Amino acid sequence: MIPFLVRRFFQAIPTLFLASVLIFFVISLAPGDFLTPARLNPGISEEQLRNLSISFGLDKPAYVQYFYWMWNMLHGDFGTSFQYTQPVLPVIWPRIVNSVWLVLLNLVFFYAIAIPIGVYGAVRQNSFGDKSINVVLYFLLGFPSFFLFLIVIYFILQIRNATGWDIPLGGMTSNNYDQLSSLAKFWDVLRHLLIPAAVLALTDAAGLTRVIRGLMLEVMRSDYIRTARAKGVSERTAIWKHTFRNAILPIVAGIGGLLPGAISGAGFVEVVYNYPGITPMLLTAINAQDLYLIAGFTVISTILLIVGNALSDILLAVVDPRIKVG
Template identity: 40%
Template sequence: MTTFIVQRLLSLIPLVLAVALFSFVLIDAAPGDFLTELSLNPHVSPETIASLRTKYGLDRPWYIQYFKWVRGMATGDFGYSFSYNRPVLDLIGERVINTSLLALISLLFALTISIPFGVIAALYRYKWIDKVLCSFSFLILSFPSLFLSLLAMLFAASSGWFPIGGARSLGYENLSSIRKLTDFLHHAFLPALVLSLRMSAIYVRQVRVTLLDVLSQDYIRTARAKGLPKRMVIFKHGLRNALNPLISMFGNSLASLLSGAFVVEVVISWPGIGSLTLTALLSRDPYLLMACLTYASILLLGGNLLADLLLAFTDPRVRFVRANP
């Protein structure tokens, strides 16, 4: 297991570099750069633009800029943000924490909602409660994240129960540890709920279908024939095996969760990587955009690795065996 983990972690390095290279090529292929808009200002001379272009290395070929960025990344230097006039690492530090915590809370919401409802839908197959849950799941999936985010904003504005925008209140630094936690959760509740709704709808359908398939297996019939309690048959022998496909979906869910977070963060004004990526894209800030895309790729690849490890722990049939040459 240790060898497998080390191999997978080492394999992430070339994948992240490949994603970064592809992103760098796309950014370079786009017309203009950060200084293009500044060059339209009549009060800024062409000599100043040329000096800034040389200072920031934008006059060099894209591959030289890329290798310089990779060399700096190895030492913790992700470059300099032109639009914010700050080092990229300092800029994305708090945003990464906000997005990661938002994704974690959303995932906990989704699992808390989907597993019980998926089990209920499977146990009461074709009954009215199953039809209601399935219909509601399809209804949620039909709404895009943008629409759900706007509904959340409307609800927050009309009810006054939740803050609109931001991740922390004014005077957050002066609060106690418990008050800081409750203040952050108060701000994160609505965006996390919006993110978790679509994921919950997918998970409910997955748990229902998988549990129905598991309950029809021979070993479940054998357990029932032995007189085991119904609760033990369903939850210990049935649900445990039904969760394996859900764990396998975990890695891909992080990618969809991140893409949904970009929309939700922009609409609800959550200070995370999504809103920062949009700002970097609109301002053509290459190094800031590269850092945001690198974080997204690490989150996706790390999610797949974590899903494999969780699957190995939950399913004893799964073994990571290194093939002998």
């Protein structure tokens, strides 16, 4: 295990370096910079623009900016956000935490939906229930998730108007959040998370359900499953211990993407539900060409992807004894 981790650490160094170079220079190649709107403002003089350019470090060539940024990043400083005029980490960290809570609850719903339905579809292949589920899954796979979010909002608004129920549809907390007790604060945040997390899980689970069903059907046709049944192994054991355990290996291999995915936010669901996650902040930063905020966040995501891939390899070795880590 130790040699494996050491080897992965040294492999990560050139990967992270190349990723940081690509990230920084791709952002730098975009036309204009953070001060472009200011240059179009006739009320700002050339001297003021020059002073702003010097203070933001935009007067230096891109490669000089990169080496300064890389040197500071090695010391834990990911640069200063142009928009917020604050260090990047304190700016993005609260938004990352908000996105992590949403994504974690989404994962709970995601696997709670995908695994049982996928296994049911494989065990009851071509039954009425399996065919009905497939129709719904194909609809979810083909229907744009953005419109599904809007449809859910519409129906919830109708329910709210008809029943008077207080169903949160935006933000992360209520207006009276600061006056609530600790337990009430937890419940208030959870209420705001439920709808976006459930809708996101519903759209994401459609694809995984189909994958689990296909993998289960493939494994169930294997000789060792037929042999296990012939030896008198119970159907429950044959399905969950032998079939499902081997069918999830490709899924375990993809767990490495969960760590960067957790901090990358829930995409447009955060925008549609006005959730204070990382996605709206990144979209604003891209529009404003906030170089260091975008680059800092992307480097953090790259680090987590490397760590996540190492963890997925370790989990594969735990699930499948044929795989050795070392």
